[in-house]
Amino acid sequence: MSSPTHSANTGRIILHIGTGSFHRAHQAWYLHRLRESGNEHALDWSIAAGNIRSDMNPTHEALAAQNGMYTLETVTPDGVRAYEHIRSIQHVLPWSPDHAPLIECGASRTCRIISFTVTESGYYLDSRDRLDVSHPDIAADLDGARTTIYGVLAAILDARRRADGGPVTLQCCDNLRHNGEKFRAGFAEFLERRNLAELKRWVDEHTTTPSAMVDRITPRPTPDIRPHVLAATGFDDRCPVMGESFAQWVIEDDFIAGRPAWESAGAELVDSVLPYEEAKIRILNATHSCIAWAGTLAGFEYIHEGTGDAEIARFAGDYITQDVIPSLLPSPVDLPRYRDVVLERFGNPDIRDTNERVAADGFTKLSGFIVPTLRDCFARGASPSATALLPALFLAFLARWADGTLRIPYRDSLLDHQEIRAMLASEDPVAVFCADRRVWGELASDSRLVEAVRTASHSVNLWLAARHGVHNRK
Template identity: 55%
Template sequence: MNHSTANVWMHIGAGSFHRAHQAWYLHRLLQQGDDRWHIALGNIRDDARTLLDNLTAQKGEYTLETVTPEGTRRYEKITSIKTILPWDPQLSALIDQGCDPATKVIAFTVTEGGYYLDTNHQLDPHHADIQADLSGDARTLYGALTRILKARMAQHGEPLTLLNCDNLRHNGERFRAGFLTFLALRGEPALLEWVKNHTTSPNTMVDRITPRPSADIAPRVLAETGFNDRAPVMGEAFIQWVIEDDFAAGRPALENVGVELVASVLPWEEAKIRILNASHSCIAWAGTLIGQTWIDESTRTPAIKEMAWEYITQDVIPSLTPSPLDLEAYRDVVLARFSNPYIQDTNQRVAADGLSKIPGFITPTLIECYQRGATPRATAVIPALFYLFLQRWHHGSLPYSWQDGMLDADALHRLLGAEDALARFAADTSLFGPLAQDAEFAALLQETVARLAQWAQQPLPVSE
């Protein structure tokens, strides 16, 4: 195939999730004989150089291992990534690819924290990375896209789609609002108008549990396929992708490979974020507190599974009813997926980025419970677990290093070291929005933290 005639789906964010999810769907199209699209993959930061080098050596090809809850493994060589964009401080390869008229979609997976949004879902202009990019740097997606799209506008100005593939509610809209704010603050009026008029940002919902690749994947891949893969990736067998069908310059025929193209992604997005993402974090923080390593062992611990089940059943399902989805069935499927012992997903991976997950995944349910006159006892468990988790971090007693895109370590240590640390935590508007001024919520959180602190002292047996 002559790649120069293909449309290009440029992807920013070379992590495992993209390679197990979006790249898999485009690979399925190639398998069907539809070779009109391929992927060009790059990264904003220089933290994936080894992976990109390994993919370059393998001509973009790698093996995806999937595993069912019953332990059935499948191996598939993914071939949709045809161009690897090497990193340099100027992001020159990203800029060149983004300027190519064949590039019709720029998609990205930069994690929830990579959008730098406050609790009102607006860009936080005070964050050090955003400040740097407002001064011309390109540490964030916004700074990188400014360079790429400025060059594209100057060269030919062909329209394109900017596609958010992260776990962020209303992800297309919120990315777009953040980006337009960034361009206004940076004094880029011409680019601001061009982005408004020549790009779209559909909302999407993405789902496939994809742990960080562990050392035992490559030997299995070699044994099963004979391919000595230096960039394998693994994920669960389950996969889902729902996209609002609003592309500015055409799109792959994704409906032919099981993607749901819809007018509004909202019901799927709300169910995914509140039922799957929020309970995932609940399990990871709770499991960490009682000395567990793996998501599946924590999910099979009765007290922890009950926390997640009651949060969904008591507080989330009433908040999301009526829904076109069967929410009880979705809850049961999600908890079964988390129990999959073959995924080997770690509490460490899922525990990351809590400072953006609390306002994004948890606080809306807290607020809606109070609005309908219910006390969100089951939901309050999740920020209470996070507070106890943060106290362990503050005292240096977490069993692993904790990563959070929104972390200001000095400020957080000061808060957690204060005599009234829990009161300050409850009053943090960046986490709890309007509830930060609510005495009833503060009292509920205090009572919940006290109860869970006693529970977390004693590791519990795992039920099989």
């Protein structure tokens, strides 16, 4: 461990696994705000941070050399930058192939929460949210390795059980729908397949896994952040982080061994995260995809460029206003305000989020982000014309990718490229597109869906023809 402000044997520790940019711009920032707030018990809590894999070692070593302190640069949609020295990481755990530092920390009674950011793919869940046992990493851990969050947590919690370390909360902090619930199901299946029945019983009785909705756009640090920090603060930070000024954290209040007073730092503690999660997925995530697909078709490279285009902004705004908001009411979220805030965030030119990144995995995003709103519209007898424009944009995006006129590559983990090309080469691509049950579920081949997407595709083609004509005249 690095030289901590508090001894590792005092206070209450959050062991966090995954010291990437998002954790340091989000969860660690929230605890820093709490520690700086003057809350009576805030300084009782600190973070011990470590990693499962060694690819973050250079950043992690820089963090250790700075005793866990680093600088967060935030930028508003108006371009106003602010700088904070974040000091909530009090213990930097060195990486080890056997993960002994993680196991020792997580087994200690002073550790009350084990949190993790391992990215959505780090949960190895298939399209039915079952553990993907065919993946080599999972197969290795089922044989006793420690390469995934499941294998490492099994080792940590078995050591904690043997040491009588007491109950502990397992807190997923990744952008995964129903994240606590899905992680717990995946972990339970992993323990069953490892024949760790005694450990599974202990986990069932001594852990909770609250779901949470996390939100802060945090791009990969670029080379200009370090000189920005030096110029603004006088500190030559070797591991600074940059993010937007907006941040949100909605957490189910289900902590079995105590928790920091997150609400004093601006987090929202709720009985159910579901309505907040639905608002984010349908408004933020689906709209992000809409702007990425439309923006790419219009010739833009970045999300903020498409957001600033009047026609594309109208596509996004109509989708939210006409279809999403009526589908989600009543809601504890001020949905019109949330819509406006999301679009303002997407228009931030300093974030420089690429269409290529956001446009990927479109079939998965259709299924998770967009189909629920289509389903709700049909259920209440409303025409989903604004929502149908999103899959129509995606279909046009795919068509231009297939004929080589799209300027960016396309990546999709659900379908292979040969299958996509066969769909587009069929006599009726819209009908084939709308027949895939993996994407549309019970709506597959529904005549209402086919008609809505076909009508929207015609509108998209007219829009593209008009834009092409304008560009030719310039």
